[in-house]
Amino acid sequence: MTTPKSKKVLISGASIAGPTLAFWLAKYGFMVTVVERAPGLRLGGQNIDVNGPAKHIARKMGIEEAIRAANTGELGLQLIGQDNQVAAAFPKEGAMSGTQELEIIRGDLVSILYERTKQNVTYWFGDSITALEQQPDQVRVTFASGKTDTFQFVIAADGIRSRTRRLMFGQEPIFEYLGLYTAYLTIPRQETDNDWWRWYTAVDRRIVMLRPDNQGTIRASVAFLAAEQAYDNFSSADQKQLLKDTLAGAGWETERIVNALDEVSDVYFDKVGQIKAPRWFIGRVGMIGDAAYCPTPLTGKGTTLAMVGAYLLAGELASQQDYQAAFMAYEKRMRPYVEEVQKLPPGVPWLVYPRTPLGVSLLNTVAGIVASKPVQGVFGLFTSAKSKKESQDDGIVLPDYRESSSLI
Numbered sequence: 001m002t003t004p005k006s007k008k009v010l011i012s013g014a015s016i017a018g019p020t021l022a023f024w025l026a027k028y029g030f031m032v033t034v035v036e037r038a039p040g041l042r043l044g045g046q047n048i049d050v051n052g053p054a055k056h057i058a059r060k061m062g063i064e065e066a067i068r069a070a071n072t073g074e075l076g077l078q079l080i081g082q083d084n085q086v087a088a089a090f091p092k093e094g095a096m097s098g099t100q101e102l103e104i105i106r107g108d109l110v111s112i113l114y115e116r117t118k119q120n121v122t123y124w125f126g127d128s129i130t131a132l133e134q135q136p137d138q139v140r141v142t143f144a145s146g147k148t149d150t151f152q153f154v155i156a157a158d159g160i161r162s163r164t165r166r167l168m169f170g171q172e173p174i175f176e177y178l179g180l181y182t183a184y185l186t187i188p189r190q191e192t193d194n195d196w197w198r199w200y201t202a203v204d205r206r207i208v209m210l211r212p213d214n215q216g217t218i219r220a221s222v223a224f225l226a227a228e229q230a231y232d233n234f235s236s237a238d239q240k241q242l243l244k245d246t247l248a249g250a251g252w253e254t255e256r257i258v259n260a261l262d263e264v265s266d267v268y269f270d271k272v273g274q275i276k277a278p279r280w281f282i283g284r285v286g287m288i289g290d291a292a293y294c295p296t297p298l299t300g301k302g303t304t305l306a307m308v309g310a311y312l313l314a315g316e317l318a319s320q321q322d323y324q325a326a327f328m329a330y331e332k333r334m335r336p337y338v339e340e341v342q343k344l345p346p347g348v349p350w351l352v353y354p355r356t357p358l359g360v361s362l363l364n365t366v367a368g369i370v371a372s373k374p375v376q377g378v379f380g381l382f383t384s385a386k387s388k389k390e391s392q393d394d395g396i397v398l399p400d401y402r403e404s405s406s407l408i
């Protein structure tokens with residue numbers, strides 16, 4: 001058996017899954033390089049949750065307090081009606097609020113993970129993998145910069161559009177489109193803003209959200225139903241124009257998003273779909289996070305899956321003699337959890353994207369009833385047990401690999 005120090009691992013993608021995997025592999029004695037295509041960390045995006053098992057992993061990594069300190073201060077969720085009134089409110093403390101205890105801006109979590117790992121992990125920015133050649137004991141990697149190198153393992157953590165996945169598996173049809181597109185951008189905060197997550201449903205199947213951050217700006221998102229191939233290969237300028245057209249006449253505060261679009265450089269724009277891959281590994285190359293099993297923001301669990309997958313894969317690689325056995329053990333633990341997380345309630349997302357004013361009004365009325373104190377009280381009786389369970393394990397076991405590994 002080779003000792004871990006001789007094991008060089010390349011990870012593609014420096015977001016959530018990549019640096020979390022890098023942290024644990026480096027802790028177990030592997031030599032880890034993370035290659036990121038962007039010239040620096042990509043800090044865009046909205047609020048994400050670090051819950052249940054992800055919170056447990058963050059604690060083990062010593063970053064829970066940093067995450068807590070970067071809390072967005074969001075007070076809960078408000079649904080905005082067609083007359084710009086608050087149609088329903090779900091305070092953070094309630095059983096039904098989407099706002100979680102550890103609510104953090106995605107970019108802040110990316111920075112925290114980078115800061116926590118940069119001493120023990122090599123980061124290459126502005127480069128990416130262009131070719132992978134599996135050899136008996138290693139993988140030969142060619143980079144866009146022209147560099148070549150060999151690694152014992154290569155792990156793709158480069159997101160839903162992973163090119164490394166394509167190099168590994170070709171065009172396997174694993175993207176399950178859910179019928180909508182989404183865009184995230186950061187816009188200036190103005191006096192009328194508050195610290196609630198404000199959710200506005202417009203007619204013609206459009207949803208706009210504004211959420212507070214801890215940086216004096218507002219995180220905006222736009223989501224709308226569309227045919228799958230509608231906007232493939234759109235340039236960033238095309239995407240901005242499309243968003244402007246989509247928001248035209250939508251009402252509420254959508255005009256300020258249109259006005260901000262020209263000033264923003266990092267607009268995250270993509271179609272929403274789940275990655276359902278029949279295999280996650282081939283030889284010495286594998287994938288984790290959104291690249292392997294993106295559940296979509298509709299589940300609120302993308303970050304959790306990314307961190308749990310990274311923790312488990314590193315632990316199995318450190319504690320198993322044979323890497324193939326490690327990959328199999330990892331998949332055996334992870335796949336049922338992924339399948340559970342990827343299950344969406346019937347009617348999602350179409351039900352919450354009404355086309356007509358009547359549909360919007362009905363939706364907000366129902367939400368108002370559900371948000372009323374008596375209903376929340378009754379609902380709380382049924383949900384408290386589940387919430388408690390989720391906060392502990394969420395249906396996935398996280399072994400303490402320090403006990404089983406002789407490598408630490």
Ligand SMILES: Cc1cc2nc3c(=O)[nH]c(=O)nc-3n(C[C@H](O)[C@H](O)[C@H](O)COP(=O)(O)OP(=O)(O)OC[C@H]3O[C@@H](n4cnc5c(N)ncnc54)[C@H](O)[C@@H]3O)c2cc1C
Pocket residue numbers: 012013014015016017018035036037038042043044045046047048106127128129157158159160161162163164184268288289290291296297302303306
């Ligand atoms: C800019 C951005 C904004 C986002 N905003 C939100 C949000 O607001 N809400 C939400 O729920 N989710 C958001 N996401 C997705 C969310 O981060 C993931 O669902 C989840 O955290 C899992 O993360 P991941 O590390 O697997 O993948 P991702 O977070 O998607 O990260 C993939 C990383 O790989 C890099 N990369 C891509 N291609 C290559 C390549 N060929 N070579 C090297 N590196 C590459 C990307 O630049 C990125 O840093 C966003 C992702 C990005 C990249």
